[in-house]
């Protein structure tokens with residue numbers, strides 16, 4: 001069995017010309033000039049993170065809703081709220097955060113690339129692989145850094161699992177088990193009308209919540225060979241089009257197997273977990289409970305280092321604003337990494353290519369939901385010269401997959 005293909009800790013970016021840190025006359029590195037696009041719920045995490053970082057100044061923000069942009073600027077002490085996207089890029093920015101609804105990410109990211117501005121895009125990078133591919137290619141051609149927010153990778157508990165895989169503690173990973181067991185009430189969808197619709201959200205629990213665990217799965221185990229999904233909408237079917245519950249089986253290119261369960265139909269939600277078992281028999285796991293809290297290693301069952309850490313009580317569901325607020329420390333950690341990656345001319349902790357790769361898996365999971373058959377991830381070899389693109393690109397029938 002081969003080791004998983006990993007990218008995040010093996011930066012390969014050479015510093016493009018416009019990645020050079022800006023210097024003032026005395027040779028001091030000049031502060032990066034940051035902008036925020038989309039001034040809704042999660043943008044506050046980006047504003048707070050930039051504000052607390054030395055070497056960054058937030059210069060301006062933009063939202064298609066003028067009033068929202070002005071209120072956001074006032075609340076976060078941002079000097080300019082502008083009324084068009086070009087006006088934001090007239091502010092001589094170095095770096096932008098994209099915090100807009102999913103299908104708008106491509107236009108904003110490509111515009112940033114055209115202006116030579118480094119971009120940190122909220123997840124999902126896009127809702128279809130072709131769109132994500134265009135974004136990655138635009139940023140690469142423009143020589144700007146593209147990162148995608150998957151802040152759960154920055155948890156110490158997540159990094160400890162990655163280390164246990166890299167240092168051989170687990171042997172080869174053979175089995176991953178993922179559970180995303182969450183609660184969403186109807187107001188989640190009615191308060192933000194773009195949510196819950198195929199065209200504007202791109203999917204349900206998988207595209208919006210469980211995507212973080214697809215990212216972790218591939219960070220740990222590498223590329224996916226095929227997937228088989230069953231899904232349905234069990235709650236709020238009167239207001240949403242998308243799936244709220246799914247169960248999937250995945251075969252990784254390494255030969256490992258993964259079981260993936262995700263739902264927003266629980267009341268109360270019971271948290272999120274990824275557990276990895278290796279060929280040595282050892283199992284390690286992380287558990288995020290309540291949703292948005294920093295995960296702990298709830299199971300650590302390796303020789304000479306064994307512990308269980310399970311919660312003793314079931315908690316009430318929290319408001320979305322509280323969940324988003326509790327994500328803040330690791331948004332801050334990822335934004336600090338992104339700023340440092342731009343200064344240093346290295347790859348960020350989650351690259352555009354990483355986000356494209358996990359979106360390819362998501363796309364296969366959605367195709368399998370519709371076809372009722374196993375499906376392979378979309379190909380994206382055109383933006384990943386290093387990847388072995390010899391895999392069969394034919395859509396598999398049941399008889400053609402292992």
Ligand SMILES: NC(=O)c1ccc[n+]([C@@H]2O[C@H](COP(=O)([O-])OP(=O)(O)OC[C@H]3O[C@@H](n4cnc5c(N)ncnc54)[C@H](O)[C@@H]3O)[C@@H](O)[C@H]2O)c1
Pocket residue numbers: 037038039040041042043062063064065068098099100101102104122123124149150151192208324327
């Ligand atoms: N990393 C995480 O854990 C996390 C958590 C929550 C949300 N998100 C992601 O952040 C993004 C935003 O989510 P949200 O919950 O803040 O949404 P939101 O609806 O609260 O905010 C989106 C804002 O973007 C504005 N907007 C829409 N189209 C625009 C455009 N073309 N240009 C500029 N502004 C535009 C809207 O007016 C709105 O103010 C989504 O991609 C979402 O999945 C990530």
